[in-house]
Amino acid sequence: MATTLMTLVRRNVGPGLAAGALAGILVACGGGNGNGGGSTTSAPEQSGKPETTQVDVKLVDFKMELSERTVQAGTHTFVVKNDGHHDHAMEIEGSGTEQKTRTLAPGESSHLTVSLKDGKYEVYCPVDGHKDLGMKTELTVGGTASTGSDTHTSNGHGY
Numbered sequence: 001m002a003t004t005l006m007t008l009v010r011r012n013v014g015p016g017l018a019a020g021a022l023a024g025i026l027v028a029c030g031g032g033n034g035n036g037g038g039s040t041t042s043a044p045e046q047s048g049k050p051e052t053t054q055v056d057v058k059l060v061d062f063k064m065e066l067s068e069r070t071v072q073a074g075t076h077t078f079v080v081k082n083d084g085h086h087d088h089a090m091e092i093e094g095s096g097t098e099q100k101t102r103t104l105a106p107g108e109s110s111h112l113t114v115s116l117k118d119g120k121y122e123v124y125c126p127v128d129g130h131k132d133l134g135m136k137t138e139l140t141v142g143g144t145a146s147t148g149s150d151t152h153t154s155n156g157h158g159y
């Protein structure tokens with residue numbers, strides 16, 4: 001009874017599945033797109049005033065109305081309209097400047113372009129006695145004297 005018992009037990013039970021890949025927990029929640037600290041430069045394009053500004057002047061019996069009481073130094077065009085029932089005109093005087101429109105009949109209008117420096121100007125009607133009747137007002141010229149390309153911040157206190 002020779003029995004060859006070759007018991008070949010190949011127990012190849014290797015712990016093959018040891019690779020418990022931990023790679024599963026990779027939170028793909030990458031911290032979002034850079035929430036850039038509000039440096040949003042939305043330049044409020046202030047249409048800077050051109051060098052020549054317009055001031056409307058209304059002449060009535062007997063008052064003088066300016067659309068602006070304060071302007072910056074520079075060249076200004078006064079658009080003068082006689083809305084009264086008498087002849088009127090506009091004269092501006094101050095800081096060595098003295099200019100006036102021609103006398104305007106009721107309904108007429110005229111332009112007067114004046115270069116103004118800092119200072120106070122008297123604006124009045126030079127027609128007989130109208131000034132004393134109330135046709136006078138004041139115009140203040142102040143602020144930045146630079147008429148150049150001064151387009152920085154909006155509060156340039158140039159002196």
Ligand SMILES: [Cu+2]
Nearest residue numbers: 088125127130
């Ligand atoms: Cu007048």
